[in-house]
Amino acid sequence: MEIGISTASLFRRQFNEDALVTLNQLDARVCEVFLGTYSEYTEEFAKLLKERKGDLIVHSIHTLNTHFEPQLFSSSERALCDAYKIFESCLKTANVLGAKNYTLHGIARFKKNILYNEYEKIAKMMEKVKDFAYSYGVDLCLENVEWAYYNHVGFYREISKYLKGLKTCFDVKQARISGDSYVDYLNEMGDSINTVHLSDVDCNGKIVLPGKGTFDFEDLFKRLRDNGFNGNMLIEVYTNDYGEVSELKDSLDYLRELKDKIF
Secondary structure, eight states, X not given: OOEEEEGGGGTTTSOHHHHHHHHHHTTOOEEEEEEOSGGGSSHHHHHHHHHHOTTOEEEEEEEOHHHHGGGGGOSOHHHHHHHHHHHHHHHHHHHHHTOXXXXXXXXXXXXXXXXXXXXXXXXXXXXXXXXXXXXXXXXXXXXXXXXXXXXXXXXXXXXXXXXXXOEEEEEHHHHHHHTSOHHHHHHHHGGGEEEEEEOEEOTTSOEEOTTSSSOOHHHHHHHHHHTTOOSEEEEOOOTTSXXXXXXXXXXXHHHHHHXXXXX
């Protein structure tokens, strides 16, 4: 188990190939690579990232949701085929980087005329996505995201009635934004959690780096421990949630000290 940083925390500050160098310098140890555009879904870019990552362990990869993930659940054969081709490129990138997890949002809940509670239908499509990822040695990890498929407690429980073995990514900020208790998300996910995204919040409700706000990480870590969690945890904040890049190292030190005390 290790605590590291997602390159999403450097989005719009540094390109991924430079962010990996920075994370190495910060002693991140593990990371999630957030692939943010189509030119980053290529074999050539994967090789560049491999050259730049140094000693970093790439725990997982993440992509920009609206590029192709919704179409993985499309009823249009052509759109579905194209989406799987892009997804395959991302899975090949995961293989190049040694990543064993793919963080999935799925469908973005933008349209009002879509039935997001057709759990059996969703589960059957999700199973195909999961199996395809696993054919590349990658676990599909459904993330709780306020504006995407898993935006409320109960969604994972319902699709799990029809789909076994789906892993999850727990994001504490998204749990808070959703309005549901993060404890309820943890209880629902149980031992399916492969990845955890960490952030903090101040007294005004603004996202800040872990250790700079009011969130009780000791309670979170104890609950994860009691759930049997043994994966990696990654700091994931937005570009305006902190000042200097060096502040990320302060959060790493804070979280690692707490982790060593609890796990």
